[in-house]
Amino acid sequence: MATKKKKKATAVASSLANDDIGEARRLELYTTQLECRGVEQKAHDLFLQNLIKGTSHLGIGQEAIAAGFAVAMQPTDYTFCTYRGHNHTLARGASMTGVLGELMGRQCGLLGGKGGSMHLTSVEHGAMGSYAIIGAHLPIAMGAAWSAQYRGTDQVSICFFGDGTTNIGAFHEALNMSQIWKLPVVFVCENNLYMEYTPISEVTAVEHPAADRASAYGMERIIVDGNDADEIYRTAQAAFARARAGDGPSLIEAMTYRHSGHSRADPATYRPAGELEAWKKRDPIPNYRQRLLEFGIAESDIVSIENDVTRRIDEAVETAKASPPPAEEALMRQVWADGGSAWRN
């Protein structure tokens, strides 16, 4: 996770002290976004080197959402994300070696090579899975919230999904039931404007696929700039507070854009000319860097963070590359809780 930096005395120290987020959190937010971006870029490169097989769904450009929520939540909270979940899993604290190793199908992978890119999970960090069937994890996230409510803890369940998910049945079932049971679950729609290869507007009856449906389930209409980690952070805090207070679920629509195609197989030629360039100007990371400087954090401190992240990512890549493929016995293990797969005597 991010190394916490001591607050340095600067000319704008007073405004930092008055800020609701604070330098420490901001550095955490920046570091987390950097880690996500760096790992995703490595994943892109490793795919081109044929060290990552199959397919990958990269979240380049959408780091602010994963980072903003992760920094705002408690370690005991539960997160559920989609197959585009590398960022979300890393942001909860899962190791880079584990993530990269899993993408490359190695023993050091988070899942021992059994699940792959689309199913990254780290239960010890509260990352309760990445889900490849659209919409399936919304009711599952709701179930984790139910469990927290039943057990009387203040845990919250946070569920990340894309704009396309808002049109599938499970979305509606989960929202409805979460509301009637007043469950501590936060539904976060990352609207990156495209449902796979199709503009979301062409397949949705309303303009904002999540926010414009909130009222149907008795929830507030919340739209936020998904590329501003601070805005995300604040929105997240408010939703968590509501949930922990027993006031029930929230539905948040975060506007963002993905820099790459839907998956590695997609060159994204369906995007209109200029759209990608316009959004790249709103790239969350350079913008956040700029904000840090405006808040008085020294360039050298920022560079130091960046170098540290780069070094850790490079180490993780080498470690993962050196890890062997899973042993043969991994094939038949862990179908059942006893570790085996026997269906007969």
Add this chain to the structure above:
Amino acid sequence: MAELTYREAVAAGIAQEMKRDPNVVFLGEDVAAAGGVFKTTVGLLEEFGPDRVRDTPISEQAILGAAMGAAMTGLRPIAEIMFSDFFAVCWDLVANEMAKSRYMTDGQVSVPVVIRTANGGGVRFGAQHSQSVENWAMAVPGLKVVAPSTPADVIGLLAASIRDDDPVVFFEQKSLYASKGEIPDGEHVVPLGQASVPRRGKDVTIVALAAMVPRALAAAEILAADHGIDATVVDPRTLVPLDTRTILEETVKTGRLVTVEENPRLCGWGAEIVSIASEEIFYDLDGPIVRITTPHIPLPSADALEDLALPSVERIVKTIRTSVD
């Protein structure tokens, strides 16, 4: 020993486990206030309260998703899918999510869920409310599949299923809900993966499941009394894990094997047993293996037609008489 109906045994089994373990919770449509559309969960809301016994909207995906999410985070939920036909509405949660999460995460995720459902025909509900789909569940790696035929087995197997850390699909046969049976006193648990042998004979081994078990037993009596054929009846009770040892041993003793299945013909659970027997005890078979099943059709609703479709005692007797010499 008390005598309970099969439906009363469902409530008794759930209650036994909910008393034992505060992490056991239960949700489904009309299960709490109404005590279940088949009156299988009467009294549970009163005994355990609305936090533990919950009514849901008509939202099968949400019901199973909620059960899975809760199971992954410390609870032991029981979810009801009212009619097993409705699995088709929420099969993703069963086959793609619950069944696979442990394997895909190499053991990080646990899903100790029991999905109870009313399965099977014979009650004139028509094609979309009468199917026997235990074979669907059997075909998915990662699911345990239970199908009791007696009230005692309902309690015992429900207890074992709830205590099991893996996802279990528990098929109650609706045509058996009114049937009665003796229940042992005290806590009753029947381990999964153990067949029972309610009748032993020497001429043929009949393997039957759920509602077909009483029919097989009745047929066996007729075969013995009127036709000099003395049959063994084996009730596997669970399809996964499968007690192949008992099935094969009992078949080797008689040399003949017949299955009686409520599934439609293709890929019914009996097909797998026939395959195992023909591979592993071929040289002990004194004749071809025969499957008695529903024909490969949706089920009709008229009582006269439905009775022709499901394997009847008469059809079981006739088939065995002509195929076992």
Add this chain to the structure above:
Amino acid sequence: MNVVMPQLGETVAEGTVSVWHKTVGESIAENELLFEVSTDKVEVEVPAPASGVITEIRVSVGETVDVGTILAVIDGPGEGTGERKPDTVAAPAAAASASATTASQYDDIRLSPAVRKLIGEHGIDPGVIAGTGVKGRITKADVLAHVSGGVPSTGIVTAGNRDARGQPLSPVVRRLLAEHGLDPARIPGTGKDGRIKRDDVLGFVNGGKPAAARSPGTGVPAGGQVISLSRIRKLTGDHMVRSKATSPHVLQAVEVDFARVERARTAHGAAWKSDRGFALTYLPFIAWSVCKAIGDFPHINASIVGDTLVLHDRVNLGIAVDLGFEGLMVPVAKDAQALDIAGLAVTIRDLSVRARDGKLSPDDLTEGTYTLSNSGPFGTLITAPIINQPQVAILSSDGVRKKPVVIESEDGDAIGIRPVGVLAQSFDHRAFDGAYSAAFLNRLREIIEATDWSAELG
């Protein structure tokens, strides 16, 4: 009570009353001798099944009637079911041939054109023919053997898919038939349409048909212990009787000096035992030598088929294995001629272990061409073994013990001490004469006494 013609053997379908010891009107006590029956194999005295008065005698002396026919009636107490149900006797192969079956009915069994032609000509159901070909296939020679009345090969019948009546033979029935070396034609079937069921074979094997009680007056003293003959013993006994009835046996023996073998065993034995887990005995050396000797005397490794002597290319050595005094099995080491001593030792060991564990497959018991019987461990002097049909010779090796022998040298004769044993061959005099057999035995002795065994053991 009815007195019926008893079944005096599994294949016996009828009998002839040869003597009546009582007449109508006489009284008789239970178990008192009532009549005598003769069949083509045996004469039997039959006691009365109950006490009473003979009210009828329906069959006279010299009359031949079917098994189960009522011969006489006794009127008296103890009315039991003296009338036994006549068994559904299998139609003998001759009856099947009379119905002129055609080969095309048996398309589901692999039959070569030559075989098809023959079975068509002779009207035989291939199901009754013992197949000695690959995987039990019926060869032309098998058909000819059947036609000329030859006995089944190595006692094991690999039945086709159907029996003489055209009824199906189930997997378990076929396995049991093969295991026990039975011809399905001998077994009455109680299944649908007379199908042979598993229990029919098991019942047959266990001697289920109640034979007529032997008369107590046959000179056997009363008292003592009665032991039922096991099915393996009965089978073995049947084979032995048939073999003696088929082949004119001649016994010939040689005395062999096993000194070189002994040296090799001493030199290699410890390492062998620790490597392989079992001891290196004389038998692999003898087996190897037999294969070599057969190379020079091929008629030893043959079968008589009709008027021909069929020489076998392969030497498939049958190894007689005693099953704890409960019976004999003869598993076959196939292509022994291609094995070296180590290979033979391992193969022989594997067959013996599996025979004792009951884990032989039907293939292990077929296609033998020569047999070795070893009584050595018991230290016997000599054995006159019975030929394992349809082979033409069998070798017995007995005890090897140190004996004083005369050793000739240029400097004169001296007495030495050598391990010596007798190898005795029983051969079928229809195949060759004493001179040929003697020459073979001499060659065998030469090989055993002169081979550089250490070189062969490697």
